[in-house]
Amino acid sequence: MIVRIMGEGQLELPDSALDDLNAFDRLAELAVDADNESAFAAALVALHDAVRARGVVLAGDVLAPSDVVLPPVGSTVADVRALFDGDGMVPG
Amino acid sequence: MSLGKRLSALFKGDDEDDPQRELEVSYDRQVALLQQTRRGAADVATSRKRLELQLRQLEARADVLHAEAVTLVGAGDDDRARVLLTRHAGLLAQIAELGPQEAQLRTAQEQLEVSVQRLEVKVEAFRSQKDALSAGYTAAEAQARTTTALAGVDEELGDAGFALQRARDRTEAMQAKAQALDELTALGAESPGDAALRRLQELSGGGVDAELARLKDARPLPGPLPTKELS
Numbered sequence: 001m002i003v004r005i006m007g008e009g010q011l012e013l014p015d016s017a018l019d020d021l022n023a024f025d026r027l028a029e030l031a032v033d034a035d036n037e038s039a040f041a042a043a044l045v046a047l048h049d050a051v052r053a054r055g056v057v058l059a060g061d062v063l064a065p066s067d068v069v070l071p072p073v074g075s076t077v078a079d080v081r082a083l084f085d086g087d088g089m090v091p092g
Numbered sequence: 093m094s095l096g097k098r099l100s101a102l103f104k105g106d107d108e109d110d111p112q113r114e115l116e117v118s119y120d121r122q123v124a125l126l127q128q129t130r131r132g133a134a135d136v137a138t139s140r141k142r143l144e145l146q147l148r149q150l151e152a153r154a155d156v157l158h159a160e161a162v163t164l165v166g167a168g169d170d171d172r173a174r175v176l177l178t179r180h181a182g183l184l185a186q187i188a189e190l191g192p193q194e195a196q197l198r199t200a201q202e203q204l205e206v207s208v209q210r211l212e213v214k215v216e217a218f219r220s221q222k223d224a225l226s227a228g229y230t231a232a233e234a235q236a237r238t239t240t241a242l243a244g245v246d247e248e249l250g251d252a253g254f255a256l257q258r259a260r261d262r263t264e265a266m267q268a269k270a271q272a273l274d275e276l277t278a279l280g281a282e283s284p285g286d287a288a289l290r291r292l293q294e295l296s297g298g299g300v301d302a303e304l305a306r307l308k309d310a311r312p313l314p315g316p317l318p319t320k321e322l323s
Contacts, residue, residue, distance in 0.1 A: 006251050007203055009210055060210060061217035063244035072255075 002064055003051050007072035010062070011055030021068065024050050032077050040077050048073060111238045115222045118242055122215045125249050125256075129211060132256045133204035139263050140197040143270070147190055154183040165307040173307070177300045182292045193266045200259040207255045214248045 001018065004010045013021075024047040031040035047070060058064075071080055157180040164173035221241050225234050292300075 004247065004251065007207070007255050060213035063214065063217055063221065063241040063248075065240070065243035065247050069247070072258075 001067040002058060003055060003068040003070065004066040005048055005051060005070050005072070009060070010058040010064075010066055011051055012058050013051065013055035017050075017054040020050060020054065021047065028080075032080055035077055037077055040080070044071065044073065044075060111235055112226065114242065115225065115238060118245060119215075119218060119222055122211070122218060122245060122249060125252060126208070126211050126215055129204060129208050129252050129256050132259055133201060133208055136197060136201045136204060136259050136263055139266065140194060140201055143190060143194045143197060143266065146270075147187060147194060150183050150187050150190070154180055154187065157183065161304075162307055165304070165311055170304065170308070174300060174304055177303050177307075178292045181300050181303075189269065193269060196262055197266060200262045203255055204259050207252045211248065211252050214245055218245050 001013055001015050002010050003013055003021075024043065028040060028043035028047060031037075031043050051070065071083055075083075157176050161173045161176040161180065164170075164176065218241060221237070225237060229237065
């Protein structure tokens with residue numbers, strides 16, 4: 001599957017990584033629900049790190065849509081509320 | 093709707109019946125956004141350089157005021173030294189506010205420059221794919237490849253557009269803050285009134301008195317004027 005980290009680009013990950021990403025995504029969701037900025041910032045960094053650790057950067061000239069799009073580093077709880085409908089960032 | 097679809101929708105034009113026409117329309121949009129992003133990066137760079145220059149000037153003025161205050165303390169003129177130290181404190185407050193803003197603009201500028209580079213590669217890839225699709229594919233193949241390429245490039249455009257908007261928001265926030273600081277600039281002006289000096293002394297939270305006391309302690313008695321000391 002293809003994951004985009006906004007502001008950075010796309011990475012290709014094995015489909016088996018989805019469960020791991022969902023675990024990190026739940027932490028981020030909890031932080032958003034609790035309006036906890038510092039917990040959200042930490043969860044987002046962890047999610048980005050998890051994607052980078054499990055994926056390889058997609059060649060720049062590949063034109064393909066992503067299965068998962070993650071907000072950029074430095075996003076706030078309010079930014080993410082504006083971007084998502086509250087179903088978490090990773091589908092499934 | 094997933095963020096990917098929403099990101100694509102941000103920059104997706106009207107659906108065209110003719111796939112070739114759709115590719116051309118999308119390509120024009122990509123080129124236009126690439127130009128906008130380049131201009132955005134240049135604008136942020138200009139704002140950042142202006143802010144950096146402003147900071148250097150404030151620092152230089154602060155150094156001069158402090159050096160003059162040291163001289164006055166050496167000459168025993170505490171009252172005038174206090175006025176200069178108060179103006180010095182006002183400048184330091186401005187510098188403390190503007191420094192992080194400059195760092196933020198630097199980050200925004202770097203992000204936009206990366207965004208421009210990524211977009212350039214995508215637009216070029218799209219262009220060659222568009223030209224290749226014009227010949228040699230069956231209608232069904234061409235349609236499938238067109239759909240994927242368009243979805244991929246629309247998402248990239250959405251991401252670049254988002255970065256551009258974010259950088260613009262940051263620049264505007266910085267400019268608003270710089271304007272709010274004009275009050276402090278006025279307070280630190282050449283001949284501030286008594287009210288302005290009192291306000292600055294409040295803002296410095298006793299810092300002016302502490303600095304005056306420190307300079308008086310450091311004053312060599314008797315002797316030549318102390319040399320300029322920067323802390």
